[in-house]
Amino acid sequence: MAPAPKDTPGESNTLLEAQDRFVAAWGQMGVVWGISRTMAEVHALLYITDEPLCTDDVMDRLQISRGNASMSLRALVDWGIVTRTHKRGDRKEYFRAEQDVWAMARAIVRERVKREVDPLLANLYEIKDLTQRPAKAARRAGSLPDPLESHHRRLDALIDLTITLQRVAQTFSGPAGRGMAAAASLLQSPLLRRGRPAADDAAVVTDADPATEVPQ
Amino acid sequence: MAPAPKDTPGESNTLLEAQDRFVAAWGQMGVVWGISRTMAEVHALLYITDEPLCTDDVMDRLQISRGNASMSLRALVDWGIVTRTHKRGDRKEYFRAEQDVWAMARAIVRERVKREVDPLLANLYEIKDLTQRPAKAARRAGSLPDPLESHHRRLDALIDLTITLQRVAQTFSGPAGRGMAAAASLLQSPLLRRGRPAADDAAVVTDADPATEVPQ
């Protein structure tokens, strides 16, 4: 972590130390999550700090370049977990992190679904399509192409799982979502009749329309 | 993806192509998840293939080294999403992926909680401890150290969120877990009275014992 040499008046050194450790730990998690380390660190810093900070504050405290700080801050704003604020008589922009951790969690889930689940689903549909036509032709011709059959069964099971994941996450994080409670009730609703460990009822989505389903 | 030049008798080329695309897509996801690309690809290959494969099969199809293939397979077995099998009169070991996608999902969640959430939680407790003593001393001395106060409130909120996440995931994936339904009912139980978006009731975990809480 940064040396953080100047002892800000009013703040103890042990506090700064604890903050630095937190920033580092959060950065670690960022790596595991596919967020860049710095972006996570910037977020951690803003979250743990009382006052809003400007770009230069972030640069100084984290010892990173202006470009990096600027882009990371922008990305965080895009994610919806950091907001811009201003101070009277100051043209500079200041940044503060969302303080409600549940709102934060929802924003993060929303963004990750958009970036990871949606494209994956589109991909799976597309891959299934690759063998869709041959399979149909073969079936019409009378022969049952066994390998294609099981290939489709597997893909369908995966698509099914992904859709469920997507729905739950969207319900949890969606604009009209009421968070965990909503997601929980969705999980128990007959809409998704899943969750039986060894039940062999994989293929449900059969010929869903890939084009209209996935926005990205 | 690998060229996959030899046309396995009985399997069409479009099938191989689709499989390769699937392997590539799954590998992509692996990167995003902090699993290495190869490990994810090996898993994808085993999942999408009818017959169990041996180490050499994997090496050939994916064009990777023996060491890499061996270690990736071992890791997958450790994760519990791939099992070893044998063929009569053959000393070689063969590998096959868990076919039930829900069991797969549970295994993955279990492993990721162990590797990511548990250590994070331990970290958060430790960081909180760093300022715990100074804060108490100051409080006893009569002064109210405001920055320490809000520092703790933030950390507590985060610890709280992490614990909830941990519990839900463990319920979903635990040995006695019945999957999504169990997780859903946990979410709605009064045990975790969370999920109200803007409710300002963060600090609940106050002085939980860090040592006994986290195994890792």
Next chain:
DNA sequence: TCGAAGTTTCAGAAATCACTGAAACCGAAA
């Protein structure tokens, strides 16, 4: 006790990812 099948380890190479530092760019207030 040998040898074949299989696993693990590791140093170095390759690939990937993140970051810097500088420059170009933009918009708006003075």
Next chain:
DNA sequence: TTTCGGTTTCAGTGATTTCTGAAACTTCGA
């Protein structure tokens, strides 16, 4: 129009992760 705060881009560099190829090691059957 200039200046200021700020953003974006990018070539080059550094750091980290992943992979290879080979060797050492383990296990077990003959």
